[in-house]
Amino acid sequence: MSKFGFTISKDQQIDYDHLSRELARYIQKAEPTVYRCMSCGSCAGSCSAAKFTQFSFRKLVTGVLRGDDRHIIGEIQKCMLCGKCMLVCPRGVNTRNVIHQLRKALNERNRHEV
Numbered sequence: 001m002s003k004f005g006f007t008i009s010k011d012q013q014i015d016y017d018h019l020s021r022e023l024a025r026y027i028q029k030a031e032p033t034v035y036r037c038m039s040c041g042s043c044a045g046s047c048s049a050a051k052f053t054q055f056s057f058r059k060l061v062t063g064v065l066r067g068d069d070r071h072i073i074g075e076i077q078k079c080m081l082c083g084k085c086m087l088v089c090p091r092g093v094n095t096r097n098v099i100h101q102l103r104k105a106l107n108e109r110n111r112h113e114v
């Protein structure tokens, strides 16, 4: 069979029946501007951490709001809290506080799991 230089993408289905939206509900309360995000990607384009890693605030928030927070623990530590993303966000999302609040929630979760 000929190779055309591309492959089939991995299944991206989100199973809402089995994912928990607990973190999404928490962040909605702690930093309500998160719901203004329209996934434009301007934050990712200006992100200091993205220059050195695969970090994307847009992907992180999209995952959390969908209840898909499987990769968040490894990802969220990459943010340097520099705040550049806040300056470029056209929707006024308080991105830095979103990260800060998510880290807080994850620390709490870890403390209860230990």
Ligand code: SF4
Binding pocket: 036, 037, 038, 039, 040, 041, 042, 043, 044, 057, 058, 088, 089, 090, 091, 092, 093, 095
């Ligand atoms: S720049 Fe703002 S609206 Fe755009 S993806 Fe980032 S947080 Fe969302």
Ligand code: SF4
Binding pocket: 043, 046, 047, 048, 049, 050, 057, 078, 079, 080, 081, 082, 083, 084, 085, 086, 095, 096, 099
């Ligand atoms: S605060 Fe975090 S997400 Fe925003 S630009 Fe800086 S490193 Fe990137």
